[in-house]
Amino acid sequence: MPGVFQMSIDEAIKECETLKSLGLYSIILFGIPDVKDSVGSDALCEHGIIAQAIREIKAAHPDMFVVTDLCFCEYTDHGHCGIIDTARETVDNDATLELSAKQAIVHAKAGADMIAPSGMMDGIIVTLRTALDKAGYVELPIMAYSTKFSSGYYGPFRDVAESVPSFGDRTTYQMDPANRREAIAESIEDEAQGADILMVKPALAYLDIIRDIKENTSRPLAIYNVSGEYAMLKFAGREGLIDYDRVLMETMIAFKRAGASIIISYHAKEVAKLLGH
Ligand code: PBG
Ligand code: ZN
Secondary structure, eight states: OTTOOOOOHHHHHHHHHHHHHTTOOEEEEOOOOSOOBTTOGGGGSTTSHHHHHHHHHHHHOTTSEEEEEEOSTTTBTTOOSSOEETTTTEEOHHHHHHHHHHHHHHHHHHTOSEEEEOSOOTTHHHHHHHHHHHTTOTTOOBBOOOEEBOOGGGHHHHHHTTOOOSSSOSTTTSBOTTOHHHHHHHHHHHHHHTOSBEEEESOGGGHHHHHHHHHHOOSOEEEEEOHHHHHHHHHHHHTTSSOHHHHHHHHHHHHHHHTOSEEEETTHHHHHHHTTO
């Protein structure tokens, strides 16, 4: 993925300096541990890569808003977003909920400013809200990956994050791109469970869904401009096929026009520069 790298914690701290100079004060963290196992132990440990990263980044940059992606696919050796029921060779939704609550507390204790569960498990929002409240983190917001499609646009990310599933695919927990009604219902459901921010992911091929959800919910709506979308623009720009800056801004405007309040994007630094920061 051009211009996108795995970073050490030291590099991430330096990157925050650059981001702030561009007026960017929020980041979302994805952890890639040295050792992966069947239950994603690194994600459950207070000395795991993410816990350590949150602590060190917040110590160096208290003014940086640190969001954590909460999932298991980068931490498990099988690459799925949850714990596997080995007898049935599927993700065990309820076992995953239990461990997700643990992971959320690890993030909270380390100092995360917002938790963003991305695994698409049923009941995840109410589970995390209850667990966080019980542990005293009543003010800690949850950004739900509420409408997340099973998408070919995630290809480059899985490569960078080393999270390609070792068997099967994610269609049992991610959503069918053809199903508009379910897409809307999933975000309404997460709002009812207590999500503070909703999300549509990917963005570009789902502008209609962004608008639908905007009109049917009252939480701020984030969109995730994913790796495949980024890569398409990058490679077309490099080949001189499109006016890169122009198409980039046109794309960002489309997200806003569709109803996005928050844009999560690999283009963030480029956009900040184009906006004159
Ligand atoms: C999985 C996760 C994915 C992305 C971030 N976290 C999708 C997936 O692999 O199914 C995709 C991000 C991107 O493509 O930029 N929890
Ligand atoms: Zn995942």
